[in-house]
Amino acid sequence: MDEKFIIKKYFMPLANGKDSLQLKDDVANIDVADEKYIVSNQDSLVMGTHFFKSDDPAYIAKKSLRVNISDLISKGVRPYGYFLSIAMDDTIDENWIKLFSKGLAEDQKKYNLTLLGGDTVLAPNGLFITINMLSRTNDTIIKRSSASCGDNIYVTGTIGNSAIGLYLLKNKNDNLGLDSKDRQNLIRKYHLPNPRLQTIQLIKNFASSSMDTTDGLINDLLVLAGTSGRVFTIKKRSIPYSVSTKKFLNSYGDCDIALYGGDDYEVIFTSPMKFEDMLNEYAKKIKLRITKIGKVGNLSNHPRIYDEKHEEFKTSNYSFKHFK
Amino acid sequence: MDEKFIIKKYFMPLANGKDSLQLKDDVANIDVADEKYIVSNQDSLVMGTHFFKSDDPAYIAKKSLRVNISDLISKGVRPYGYFLSIAMDDTIDENWIKLFSKGLAEDQKKYNLTLLGGDTVLAPNGLFITINMLSRTNDTIIKRSSASCGDNIYVTGTIGNSAIGLYLLKNKNDNLGLDSKDRQNLIRKYHLPNPRLQTIQLIKNFASSSMDTTDGLINDLLVLAGTSGRVFTIKKRSIPYSVSTKKFLNSYGDCDIALYGGDDYEVIFTSPMKFEDMLNEYAKKIKLRITKIGKVGNLSNHPRIYDEKHEEFKTSNYSFKHFK
Numbered sequence: 001m002d003e004k005f006i007i008k009k010y011f012m013p014l015a016n017g018k019d020s021l022q023l024k025d026d027v028a029n030i031d032v033a034d035e036k037y038i039v040s041n042q043d044s045l046v047m048g049t050h051f052f053k054s055d056d057p058a059y060i061a062k063k064s065l066r067v068n069i070s071d072l073i074s075k076g077v078r079p080y081g082y083f084l085s086i087a088m089d090d091t092i093d094e095n096w097i098k099l100f101s102k103g104l105a106e107d108q109k110k111y112n113l114t115l116l117g118g119d120t121v122l123a124p125n126g127l128f129i130t131i132n133m134l135s136r137t138n139d140t141i142i143k144r145s146s147a148s149c150g151d152n153i154y155v156t157g158t159i160g161n162s163a164i165g166l167y168l169l170k171n172k173n174d175n176l177g178l179d180s181k182d183r184q185n186l187i188r189k190y191h192l193p194n195p196r197l198q199t200i201q202l203i204k205n206f207a208s209s210s211m212d213t214t215d216g217l218i219n220d221l222l223v224l225a226g227t228s229g230r231v232f233t234i235k236k237r238s239i240p241y242s243v244s245t246k247k248f249l250n251s252y253g254d255c256d257i258a259l260y261g262g263d264d265y266e267v268i269f270t271s272p273m274k275f276e277d278m279l280n281e282y283a284k285k286i287k288l289r290i291t292k293i294g295k296v297g298n299l300s301n302h303p304r305i306y307d308e309k310h311e312e313f314k315t316s317n318y319s320f321k322h323f324k
Numbered sequence: 325m326d327e328k329f330i331i332k333k334y335f336m337p338l339a340n341g342k343d344s345l346q347l348k349d350d351v352a353n354i355d356v357a358d359e360k361y362i363v364s365n366q367d368s369l370v371m372g373t374h375f376f377k378s379d380d381p382a383y384i385a386k387k388s389l390r391v392n393i394s395d396l397i398s399k400g401v402r403p404y405g406y407f408l409s410i411a412m413d414d415t416i417d418e419n420w421i422k423l424f425s426k427g428l429a430e431d432q433k434k435y436n437l438t439l440l441g442g443d444t445v446l447a448p449n450g451l452f453i454t455i456n457m458l459s460r461t462n463d464t465i466i467k468r469s470s471a472s473c474g475d476n477i478y479v480t481g482t483i484g485n486s487a488i489g490l491y492l493l494k495n496k497n498d499n500l501g502l503d504s505k506d507r508q509n510l511i512r513k514y515h516l517p518n519p520r521l522q523t524i525q526l527i528k529n530f531a532s533s534s535m536d537t538t539d540g541l542i543n544d545l546l547v548l549a550g551t552s553g554r555v556f557t558i559k560k561r562s563i564p565y566s567v568s569t570k571k572f573l574n575s576y577g578d579c580d581i582a583l584y585g586g587d588d589y590e591v592i593f594t595s596p597m598k599f600e601d602m603l604n605e606y607a608k609k610i611k612l613r614i615t616k617i618g619k620v621g622n623l624s625n626h627p628r629i630y631d632e633k634h635e636e637f638k639t640s641n642y643s644f645k646h647f648k
Binding site for chain 1: 345348349350351352353354355356357359360361362363364365366367368369370371372373374395396399407408409410411440441442443445446447448449450452454456458465467468469535551
């Protein structure tokens with residue numbers, strides 16, 4: 001396999017916008033004449049840390065895009081294009097690249113994205129993917145730091161599915177009251193997060209602060225509380241679980257895997273009380289499940305979160321750490 | 325080592341511009357209200373492919389930045405900021421990170437850059453660095469595709485130093501007529517390319533097409549000729565070598581290592597004949613060595629390059645391939 005051959009055959013067709021210069025100049029030339037901001041983030045996924053060699057290359061491609069898409073959505077901005085760097089060892093063959101680029105193409109269509117540039121290099125060992133994704137926008141982003149006292153706290157979708165999916169992959173013989181469809185549902189959520197473009201407008205219209213959940217709901221709520229410098233109260237019994245996750249938790253007997261497990265890629269956000277009815281109506285209209293799980297409290301030098309019994313949440317051993 | 329600790333102690337101080345949002349939001353919010361374009365490129369460097377474990381971490385940091393800086397300079401635009409992703413195994417300790425971030429800080433100062441964001445993740449094996457660097461600009465970039473018939477072809481600086489530096493590292497016992505200062509000069513060029521900001525204005529004012537040299541002078545000239553769809557004639561005897569490289573080539577007896585060896589990070593560009601005097605005067609003023617090495621010829625369905633004896637240059641075995 002030759003770098004130029006791979007780029008020409010598999011990546012150039014994905015660079016279909018004029019800003020990419022068809023990958024001919026090693027730079028993208030992004031037109032921002034009508035924009036106020038570029039909002040951009042960059043995430044890396046590593047084989048053995050974020051995915052496995054045996055995973056479907058199309059899923060790896062989509063997960064790599066979606067962890068970045070999720071970040072931008074949570075800021076209330078629409079992803080526009082991305083740079084892709086792959087470092088891979090010589091166990092990666094052309095068929096792998098073909099399936100990987102097919103996954104990219106499918107998600108480019110789903111999320112209306114274009115490839116802008118990047119790099120393909122040889123690694124002595126392993127597989128490493130870095131994506132820089134950007135939004136061109138006139139909108140002000142919704143930050144993590146701007147939660148106000150009295151705001152309601154919400155989460156989109158359901159949580160814990162992905163962490164339980166990973167548990168099931170690692171513990172194939174545990175039954176835990178799940179049928180094969182439950183298992184499939186949960187494992188699929190681990191392989192493929194599902195950030196939704198319709199969340200963008202909701203965040204933009206109604207959120208006072210916002211972030212996506214990547215390191216486990218409670219850990220991420222601690223970050224949001226910390227960045228806003230406030231105390232949060234979270235109703236444990238309001239936290240939304242899928243039917244499959246509920247079944248699992250009933251058998252497993254401990255919610256921490258769902259509360260502290262990572263890779264949900266949902267959005268947690270705060271919203272002023274006065275928006276409550278409008279927000280619920282809007283969420284219903286766009287068919288987005290949102291759940292009110294708590295309240296923003298006072299400013300504090302020791303931001304922290306409590307449950308409804310006023311017990312403090314701690315970071316737990318289930319905490320998913322990118323870096324140990 | 326904890327991801328958050330590393331980011332807070334070593335990377336937050338580098339994110340000193342307001343666009344980075346102090347790395348608190350996982351996104352950068354880049355103000356482009358007064359700009360027409362974002363010009364952006366992304367390159368990855370891998371331990372064992374682009375650098376060695378034993379290399380000075382500060383040099384690795386600087387090389388990672390400079391390969392990107394070189395790309396932007398060759399397009400005639402000024403680098404503004406960068407995203408940094410590092411994936412590393414557990415042999416990387418805090419002292420390594422400290423030296424690495426010191427290298428970043430020194431080059432941020434030298435090139436007037438700011439850190440905008442990025443990611444730090446655990447890898448099972450190895451060390452992988454991806455940098456996305458961008459320029460905010462109102463200028464039109466100088467492309468590779470726009471060389472015209474009759475244009476002169478130039479190269480900045482001298483070529484071959486880095487490839488010979490790498491050869492010397494790998495063949496420590498070869499004397500080849502070099503004293504220790506020559507060896508140091510050449511090895512230093514391998515460790516640390518030296519793109520120059522003053523090249524930007526020269527390219528912007530005088531170049532019709534341009535790219536940086538990364539894969540060996542002849543290979544890169546073939547790309548420039550190919551992208552412009554033209555035949556180039558290159559005077560072999562005009563190609564500029566440093567004193568140390570000349571000594572080496574005299575002993576070694578074969579110029580291919582300099583002509584086809586990679587990692588020069590100089591700029592090759594074409595410029596209309598009518599600019600020749602002005603260009604030379606400007607280069608002299610900014611103390612930038614440029615050498616006229618050839619002429620752009622006719623459009624061709626088979627773009628290629630000839631030497632002064634009308635012998636065709638081929639890609640050679642010395643060709644530095646990022647990906648084999």
